[in-house]
Amino acid sequence: MRVPKGDDRSRRVCDTCGFIDYVNPRIVAGSVVTRDDRVLLCKRAIEPRKGFWTLPAGFMEQSETVEDAARREAQEEACADIRLDQILAIYSVPRISQVQVMFRARLASSIAAGPESEEVGLFHWKDIPWSELAFPTVVWALTHYAQTRFLSGFPPFTNPPGTERLTR
Amino acid sequence: MRVPKGDDRSRRVCDTCGFIDYVNPRIVAGSVVTRDDRVLLCKRAIEPRKGFWTLPAGFMEQSETVEDAARREAQEEACADIRLDQILAIYSVPRISQVQVMFRARLASSIAAGPESEEVGLFHWKDIPWSELAFPTVVWALTHYAQTRFLSGFPPFTNPPGTERLTR
Numbered sequence: 001m002r003v004p005k006g007d008d009r010s011r012r013v014c015d016t017c018g019f020i021d022y023v024n025p026r027i028v029a030g031s032v033v034t035r036d037d038r039v040l041l042c043k044r045a046i047e048p049r050k051g052f053w054t055l056p057a058g059f060m061e062q063s064e065t066v067e068d069a070a071r072r073e074a075q076e077e078a079c080a081d082i083r084l085d086q087i088l089a090i091y092s093v094p095r096i097s098q099v100q101v102m103f104r105a106r107l108a109s110s111i112a113a114g115p116e117s118e119e120v121g122l123f124h125w126k127d128i129p130w131s132e133l134a135f136p137t138v139v140w141a142l143t144h145y146a147q148t149r150f151l152s153g154f155p156p157f158t159n160p161p162g163t164e165r166l167t168r
Numbered sequence: 169m170r171v172p173k174g175d176d177r178s179r180r181v182c183d184t185c186g187f188i189d190y191v192n193p194r195i196v197a198g199s200v201v202t203r204d205d206r207v208l209l210c211k212r213a214i215e216p217r218k219g220f221w222t223l224p225a226g227f228m229e230q231s232e233t234v235e236d237a238a239r240r241e242a243q244e245e246a247c248a249d250i251r252l253d254q255i256l257a258i259y260s261v262p263r264i265s266q267v268q269v270m271f272r273a274r275l276a277s278s279i280a281a282g283p284e285s286e287e288v289g290l291f292h293w294k295d296i297p298w299s300e301l302a303f304p305t306v307v308w309a310l311t312h313y314a315q316t317r318f319l320s321g322f323p324p325f326t327n328p329p330g331t332e333r334l335t336r
Contacts, residue, residue, distance in 0.1 A: 006214070024194045024229065025230060025232075059190070068260075086323045094233050095231070155255065155323065155324070156324055
């Protein structure tokens with residue numbers, strides 16, 4: 001561990017070859033996917049938060065766009081073909097060095113549980129299992145989505161005020 | 169290199185301890201910073217594109233929010249204290265596995281060249297050195313900014329149509 005020349009913070013550096021192991025936050029891409037008035041949720045088949053409900057979302061991979069990643073995750077987790085509408089929100093979770101880019105999207109196919117989901121479903125607002133949602137950002141994205149239901153263009157949301165204790 | 173259990177793509181895996189070296193895209197956070205009708209640009213003192221003009225922007229670090237990162241980069245590159253307004257654009261550059269989150273911001277201090285800048289300046293639109301801009305995304309962010317000058321809330325821009333050859 002040392003501060004590379006011209007840098008201002010400590011990194012893992014190889015004394016033999018000079019390789020600097022930069023570690024940077026990871027991007028999660030996901031979507032609030034709707035059909036008519038129902039929202040797509042996936043019951044997690046894997047840890048963390050196995051058995052809890054989440055939005056189709058996951059880590060972005062090399063050589064894809066953030067839009068590609070959101071579409072791929074919907075396909076992988078819910079066998080869902082989706083049409084992205086616009087960016088709903090960008091949340092930062094500095095405690096775990098994560099940035100979540102959430103889209104608003106429309107469902108364009110049938111759905112089925114992928115390998116990482118125990119079950120998938122389309123939920124009317126009143127039927128959303130609020131007490132069984134996997135992560136705070138799922139709650140944020142759903143409530144932010146609700147505020148945009150009748151809007152066709154809007155600035156993206158960010159972390160809600162007063163939620164620092166959840167993310168720092 | 170092998171496909172870990174439950175995964176679907178090849179990763180570097182340690183056969184001794186089982187460590188999986190996930191590699192994910194990196195996030196660049198930056199801003200189009202203005203005062204009155206002038207835009208803040210920084211002449212790069214480092215490679216790549218040394219001597220060309222860019223917006224204050226750079227790789228996000230661990231344990232910060234994307235907003236923190238944009239403010240830090242303005243401070244580091246132009247000694248500028250800025251006030252973020254809203255997200256201007258999210259660009260993906262899959263060829264180099266990069267996602268760029270660009271904000272619209274206001275300058276709230278004086279400016280001076282930081283260690284990574286040869287020179288910094290505030291440019292009227294007609295004086296922007298268009299042929300000496302460092303990266304395509306700088307051109308995109310400036311032209312997208314121009315489209316929002318009289319808007320107080322708008323959906324973020326993404327990669328302009330027809331630019332795939334620059335990013336794929």
